[in-house]
Every structure is written in C-alpha cells, then in structure tokens.
Amino acid sequence: MQIAIYNKTVTFLLISLFALTALMAETAIANELNCLMCHKHRGLSRIDENGEFRLFYINSELFNSGPHRRNRCQDCHSDIDRIPHKPAKKVSCTQQCHIAEPSGNKKFSHKNVAETLASSVHNKYDKDGKLKPHSDDYPVCKDCHDQPLYRPVSVFKGVAKHGVSERSISRCKSCHTSGNFAEDFYEHVTTRLHKTRFSKEIISVCAKCHADPALRKRHKLDDVVTSYKETFHGKMVELGSEKTPDCIDCHVVEGENNHLIEAKTVPSSSVHKNNVANTCRASDCHKNASDQLASFQTHVTYDREKYPMQFYMLIGFKALMAIVLYFFLTLIFFELLRRLFPRFAFFKDNKPHHKNTNTRSQSSTDNGG
Amino acid sequence: MSKYDPIVYKDGKRYFYRFSAHQRIQHVVLFSSVLILALTGFPLRHADQAWAKPLYNFMGGTEYAPMVHRAAGTVLLALFVYHTIYWMVKFYQNHIVKLQQQNQLTVGNFIREFFSQEMIPNKKDLVDIIHLWKYLFYFTNRPPRHEKMSWREKFDYFAPYWGIPILGPAGVALWWRDELSHVMPGFVLNAAYIMHTDEALLAVLFLFFVHWYNVHYAPEKFPAAKVWLTGYLTENEMIHEHYADYVKVMIAAGLEDEIKPQHFAGERYEW
Numbered sequence: 201m202q203i204a205i206y207n208k209t210v211t212f213l214l215i216s217l218f219a220l221t222a223l224m225a226e227t228a229i230a231n232e233l234n235c236l237m238c239h240k241h242r243g244l245s246r247i248d249e250n251g252e253f254r255l256f257y258i259n260s261e262l263f264n265s266g267p268h269r270r271n272r273c274q275d276c277h278s279d280i281d282r283i284p285h286k287p288a289k290k291v292s293c294t295q296q297c298h299i300a301e302p303s304g305n306k307k308f309s310h311k312n313v314a315e316t317l318a319s320s321v322h323n324k325y326d327k328d329g330k331l332k333p334h335s336d337d338y339p340v341c342k343d344c345h346d347q348p349l350y351r352p353v354s355v356f357k358g359v360a361k362h363g364v365s366e367r368s369i370s371r372c373k374s375c376h377t378s379g380n381f382a383e384d385f386y387e388h389v390t391t392r393l394h395k396t397r398f399s400k401e402i403i404s405v406c407a408k409c410h411a412d413p414a415l416r417k418r419h420k421l422d423d424v425v426t427s428y429k430e431t432f433h434g435k436m437v438e439l440g441s442e443k444t445p446d447c448i449d450c451h452v453v454e455g456e457n458n459h460l461i462e463a464k465t466v467p468s469s470s471v472h473k474n475n476v477a478n479t480c481r482a483s484d485c486h487k488n489a490s491d492q493l494a495s496f497q498t499h500v501t502y503d504r505e506k507y508p509m510q511f512y513m514l515i516g517f518k519a520l521m522a523i524v525l526y527f528f529l530t531l532i533f534f535e536l537l538r539r540l541f542p543r544f545a546f547f548k549d550n551k552p553h554h555k556n557t558n559t560r561s562q563s564s565t566d567n568g569g
Numbered sequence: 570m571s572k573y574d575p576i577v578y579k580d581g582k583r584y585f586y587r588f589s590a591h592q593r594i595q596h597v598v599l600f601s602s603v604l605i606l607a608l609t610g611f612p613l614r615h616a617d618q619a620w621a622k623p624l625y626n627f628m629g630g631t632e633y634a635p636m637v638h639r640a641a642g643t644v645l646l647a648l649f650v651y652h653t654i655y656w657m658v659k660f661y662q663n664h665i666v667k668l669q670q671q672n673q674l675t676v677g678n679f680i681r682e683f684f685s686q687e688m689i690p691n692k693k694d695l696v697d698i699i700h701l702w703k704y705l706f707y708f709t710n711r712p713p714r715h716e717k718m719s720w721r722e723k724f725d726y727f728a729p730y731w732g733i734p735i736l737g738p739a740g741v742a743l744w745w746r747d748e749l750s751h752v753m754p755g756f757v758l759n760a761a762y763i764m765h766t767d768e769a770l771l772a773v774l775f776l777f778f779v780h781w782y783n784v785h786y787a788p789e790k791f792p793a794a795k796v797w798l799t800g801y802l803t804e805n806e807m808i809h810e811h812y813a814d815y816v817k818v819m820i821a822a823g824l825e826d827e828i829k830p831q832h833f834a835g836e837r838y839e840w
C-alpha cells in the first residue's frame with residue numbers, strides 16, 4: 201500500500217516535471233536541480249548491496265562534451281524526485297526524454313534502436329520470448345556505448361581527433377550563431393559518420409565480449425577476434441588503415457542499422473551464405489569479384505576438423521622451415537666449433553694438395569651457364 | 570665466350586673470375602627487390618608488434634607500402650622470368666650447340682649435358698656433404714674440395730628458385746583477388762595467404778641466417794665478401810672454398826708449380 205502511494209507520488213511529480221521541463225526545454229541545463237552539489241566530489245562512492253564498488257562522481261567536463269549534455273539529470277534518472285535521494289534505479293535507454301526530435305517534434309527515445317537490437321543476434325530472448333541461456337552475457341546499450349568510440353570526433357585537414365575542434369565548426373558558426381546550435385549539430389552528425397570512427401576501436405568494442413574465453417566457451421563461439429586479426433583486413437587495420445573492413449562493415453548489411461547484426465543462419469544476414477558475395481562487393485570493396493570469392497574463409501582457427509587445409513598446410517610449412525633451418529644452423533654451429541682445433545683429427549689425410557687427386561679427370565664441366 | 574680472364578693480377582695478387590657484370594647486376598636487382606619486399610611485407614605479417622607500425626609508416630604506410638610491395642614483387646617476378654630465359658640461352662649456347670656440331674643431340678646426351686651444368690646438384694655434392702660432416706666431427710683433417718659451385722652455393726641458388734614459384738603466384742592471386750575470383754574459388758586465397766606468408770618467413774630466415782652467414786657473418790668474410798661487387802675471388806677465398814676448381818684453373822693457366830696448399834679451418838689468412 202505504501203509503495204502504491206509512493207508510486208502515485210512519483211508519477212504525479214514526474215508529470216509535473218514533464219510539464220515544467222516542456223516549458224523550459226530550450227533553456228534547460230544539466231545541473232538544474234543542483235545535482236552536482238554532491239556529485240562533483242570525486243570521492244562520492246559506496247559499496248553497494250552486491251559488494252561492488254560504485255563511483256557516483258560526475259566529471260562535468262566529460263559530461264558537457266558528451267552526447268547527453270542537453271539532457272538534465274532527471275530526464276534519465278526519472279525516479280529521483282528529491283535531494284538527498286534513495287538509491288536510483290538503472291536508467292532505461294528506451295524511455296522518452298525531453299529532447300524534441302526536430303524532424304517530427306516528437307519526444308526522443310532510443311526505443312527503436314532497442315527494437316532493432318532485439319531483432320539481432322544479440323537479443324537475449326529467443327524466438328519464443330524465453331531468456332536464452334547465460335542471458336546476462338548479451339549486450340545492452342551501455343556495454344558498447346561506454347567506449348571511446350562513441351565519443352565525438354572531429355576531422356580537420358584529414359586528421360581525426362577526439363572532441364569538436366573550433367576549426368571544424370567555424371564555418372557552421374558564421375551563420376548558426378545562436379547558443380550552442382552549431383556545436384551540438386556538428387557533434388550530432390560527426391559522431392554518426394561511420395568512418396570517422398577508428399576501426400581499431402570498433403574491434404575493441406566487439407572484443408570486450410568476443411575475446412573473453414569464458415564467454416566464448418559458454419556460448420560455443422570461435423575466437424573470431426584473433427582469427428580476424430590474422431587476416432589481411434585485421435593487420436591493415438592494426439597498422440592504421442581506414443580502408444579495410446572492421447567487424448561492422450561485414451556483419452551489417454550495407455545501409456542497414458548498425459545494431460542489426462544477425463546470425464549467419466538468418467537468411468537476411470550479411471554473412472548468410474547467400475549474401476556473403478554481396479557483402480564482399482559492398483562499399484566498393486571487392487566490387488569486381490564474382491560470387492566465388494564468397495568461399496574465402498575469414499575466421500580461420502586452424503582447427504583440424506573445421507579447417508583441415510589450413511591445418512595441414514601450416515604443419516607442412518613449419519616442418520619445411522624446421523628441416524631447412526635446423527640443418528643449416530646445426531652445420532654453422534659445428535663449423536664454428538671446428539675452428540677451435542683446425543688441425544686436429546682422429547684420422548689424418550696426408551694426400552698431396554693437388555697431385556694424385558682426381559680433379560683433372562673431372563674437367564668436363566663447363567664455364568658457362 | 571667469356572670476355573673475362575680466369576685469373577687477373579692486381580697489386581701482385583691473383584684474383585679468380587667468378588661472376589660477370591650481367592650476373593652481378595641480376596644479383597643486385599634480386600636482393601634489392603627481396604629486401605624491399607621483406608621491409609614492406611613483414612610489418613604487415615607481424616602487425617601486432619611494436620616495431621611494425623613505425624617501419625610500415627617508413628615504407629609508405631597503409632596507403633603506399635602495398636604499392637611498393639607490389640612493384641618490387643613485379644620486378645622480382647620479371648627477374649625470375651628473365652633469369653630463366655638467360656639460363657636457357659646459356660645452356661643452348663654452351664651445351665646444345667656443341668652437341669649439334671658433333672651431331673650427337675640425343676635425349677640421353679641432352680639429359681647428361683643438363684646435369685653437367687655448374688649449378689645443377691650432382692654426386693660430388695653428396696660426397697662433399699658427407700665429407701664435410703666427417704670433417705666437422707674431426708674424422709679427417711681435410712675440408713672438402715669444392716668445384717666451381719659448392720653444394721651450399723647451389724642450395725643458395727635454388728632457394729629463390731623454389732621460393733619464387735610459391736611466393737609469386739600466391740602474391741599475384743592475393744593482388745588480383747577480385748579478377749581471379751571469376752576463375753577460381755575464394756578458398757584458394759586462404760591457401761595463397763598461408764603460402765605467401767609462411768614461405769616468406771622461411772625465405773627471409775634462410776637469407777638472414779644462412780646466406781648472410783655464408784657471405785657476411787662467417788669470421789673470414791666479416792663484414793662482407795666482395796665478390797658480388799668485383800666479380801672476382803681472392804686466391805685465399807678460392808683455396809678456402811673451391812680448392813678443386815682452384816687447382817683446375819691454376820693448371821689450365823700453366824701455374825701448376827705455384828699451387829698453394831689447402832687451408833684448414835680457423836687459420837688466419839689475409840683475405
């Protein structure tokens with residue numbers, strides 16, 4: 201009963217807050233309720249019920265350069281209605297916030313992205329709506345979006361760096377002078393330009409789960425990060441290439457929402473066997489290639505059962521290398537040792553230096569070739 | 570046929586002819602392209618190593634290093650074809666013409682002539698290898714007496730001759746992957762990838778350890794043998810490495826009385 205009353209109070213407060221904030225949307229700032237009065241302190245932390253260390257410090261500099269800086273704290277932390285407050289619930293990224301989306305003037309929400317994610321391979325529910333085994337391993341928004349990759353990037357004269365540079369937006373600002381519009385809009389656009397993100401960072405985002413041996417074992421997954429890094433693609437990315445594909449380039453259908461990564465068994469997946477060739481040809485990567493290129497194996501693990509050709513080729517080359525190098529290195533070793541006692545021998549060969557040798561009878565060799 | 574004298578004198582010392590200018594230029598083209606290929610290939614092979622990125626950037630970065638690599642690869646393949654033609658022409662001139670003049674061009678004679686070429690491995694090489702091991706384990710005090718080409722030099726010679734046919738086509742397949750996908754399946758590229766990277770490692774390790782030991786690190790060669798520049802061996806080098814050939818050349822030049830005794834390992838000579 202008490203809870204019900206509490207919930208009603210919260211609902212009422214929320215509605216009034218919605219009304220208030222709708223009025224004040226344009227001038228809203230993050231710290232409206234003076235949350236930073238406490239949260240500005242770097243040591244603000246505690247050990248929670250699960251024994252985990254939780255840090256509640258808000259770095260206002262980072263926050264003010266982040267994508268959510270025009271939201272107020274309570275837009276997301278909507279269960280907080282007073283200061284000091286009780287432990288807050290986890291924020292749901294799908295709730296509506298008070299930013300009006302300019303194209304339709306609707307209140308903004310990440311709900312559609314969550315829906316896309318739910319139709320991808322990363323959905324924690326199976327087709328029947330039941331939780332898949334180890335459902336905690338499936339990513340939620342923050343598992344990927346708390347990465348440097350999702351921080352704004354600016355490109356000026358071919359050099360990309362984190363943050364918005366004054367040089368890049370100076371042209372916008374010559375017309376769009378009011379408030380921070382130019383900065384906000386520039387940032388909004390540039391953070392979504394795919395190739396301003398470094399491929400290495402995208403790989404590190406996926407590797408967060410896919411390189412975890414325990415997780416791979418639970419879900420019976422190959423070590424795709426290692427096998428990717430052994431490909432030409434992975435190595436060029438490692439050396440700083442911006443033209444070779446990272447995970448998303450191949451695992452999302454060209455032009456599709458990046459959150460829609462599907463299993464290779466799904467017919468609409470970019471890596472389904474009927475679509476691989478088109479995926480290779482996408483983005484002008486292998487545009488002249490035939491369908492046969494699709495039989496190239498990208499994630500080779502050198503497993504004897506799965507990749508017998510590679511397994512035996514590798515053994516063959518290793519054996520060849522070992523034979524050749526061990527033979528010659530052993531030879532060199534003994535040759536250097538032989539120099540220690542050059543004239544010693546168990547059996548002496550005292551034949552004259554050239555007479556009585558058969559060198560003259562072997563004189564049929566030529567002087568050409 | 571050769572415009573080079575088998576023995577020349579300079580400052581009172583004897584020098585023995587070994588490589589023509591034509592052959593020396595081929596060697597320069599060979600090692601330049603191989604070094605460039607290694608410098609632009611190995612940073613990629615070991616992309617996760619700390620040295621890889623600086624070296625790759627020095628060689629042109631992800632934009633230009635692949636172009637440099639492909640250009641050097643093209644030069645090396647062209648040299649391979651050129652050298653094969655060169656060798657066939659030499660074989661024709663020095664062996665087949667002789668047989669034709671004597672009207673003895675039969676299959677048997679052709680094969681016999683083929684194996685009499687100086688770079689083709691023969692029975693003497695096997696004898697020399699066994700002799701060398703006897704010598705290394707102190708069973709004899711006399712090192713093997715090599716002909717003009719010792720078995721190690723023949724191995725050095727045939728290393729690129731087996732390496733390039735593996736590396737070259739694999740490299741071409743990886744280069745023209747889109748176009749070649751119309752005539753071959755994509756998994757051929759998986760094989761090509763292993764062939765290219767692993768054979769390259771063998772080639773480079775052999776080059777840096779074995780070939781460079783033979784011509785650079787060996788105590789009597791250090792810091793470097795000069796025959797690839799001058800085309801001539803010193804008398805001591807000739808005695809040390811090609812004693813059978815030395816005796817033959819000296820006798821042919823009428824210098825039988827001036828033949829010097831064979832060297833033993835570890836002795837100090839002026840090279």
